[in-house]
Amino acid sequence: MNMKEAVTSVYSKYATFSGRSRRSEFWWFVLFYLIVSAILQIIDRAVFGTATGPVGGPPQQVSIFAAIFSLVSLLPNLAVGARRLHDIGKSGWWLLLGLIPIIGTIILIVWFAKDSDAETNAYGPPPGA
Template structure:
């Protein structure tokens, strides 16, 4: 939960670097919260209102942590635009998000691992 809150505190910070742990923990908690909201919506029979509101609220932090994760592997945040390419873009981004950090400092800042 600490990693999820850290991303939310850096709401629109696109500079710097994010470790794999930070990105994937945010992704995990984001998925869990979305599933819980979907279950609550189906129980209450209220449509997809809660999920849409939540998605809008976490859209910018999701982009920011994705850009910082790409920075950690030495890539520009603009690589996120690959996600607009169906299927292939998602696979390439998944590979980039799974790659380890660049050793030492890079042009985006100090290595957050150390």
Template sequence: MTFTGAVASVLRQYATFDGRARRSEYWWFTLFYALVYGLPYLVGTLLLAGATDPVTGQPTSPGALVGAFLAFGAAGLVALGLLVPTLAVSVRRLHDSGRSGWWYCISFVPFVGGLLLLVHMVRESDAGPNRFGPDPRAGLVAAPPAPAAPSSVSFAYGPGRTLLPGDASR
């Protein structure tokens, strides 16, 4: 699955918690989320760092503070807008490895919960159908090999006349 295909698939299934999600779909969407959320957050952090005096911590640039506030607000809106599809694709990814979506709650256990969830997200999918649905990879077939290139190129000029590359009679 490609980056754009994964993002489109997850956003199309915005609040679909049943079924399965392939590993590539989950990780491409995770990268999308990190980029879309991380960019305004990074801009806000840089603006905030430039808007305060490093020694006293007092504001030095009100415009930069407003910019940081707007950037953090944008990051918050992205996080809020992508909360449901992020949870949905996570649950479908757990389903793909044969686990209930309730396993997502293990991420709330301090220190080890996030690591255990990461292990489950990285694991190989169950081959074939499982209790959550058919294998999402089952519909994929290898692309047929490309046809071989012709050994010589010919161009037809009129009925019965063929001009070969390098032919002097034009």
């Protein structure tokens, strides 16, 4: 699976939390998301510059385009994360571990990098089967 197929797949299953997603689909989407977010941050900075902060405070960056992209991509991000956890036999509710600083994020990254279950599990057959 390449990046185009992964991104198309994730956005076509915009809010589908059932089923399973391959490791490659998840990580290609994460890479796409990070690249687009970085580009939009640069465009925001070039177009809007920085806003003045409170008196005596540091200037604050205005990120309108990046914020809109993040909002549009919120549901697909959550859905592909849940489907990726389903692929290793875990409930999508485990995404809430990301709310625990550092430790929760590390656990989720390890699980997202874990190899898929080869057999059918409670969440369906392996992707591509």
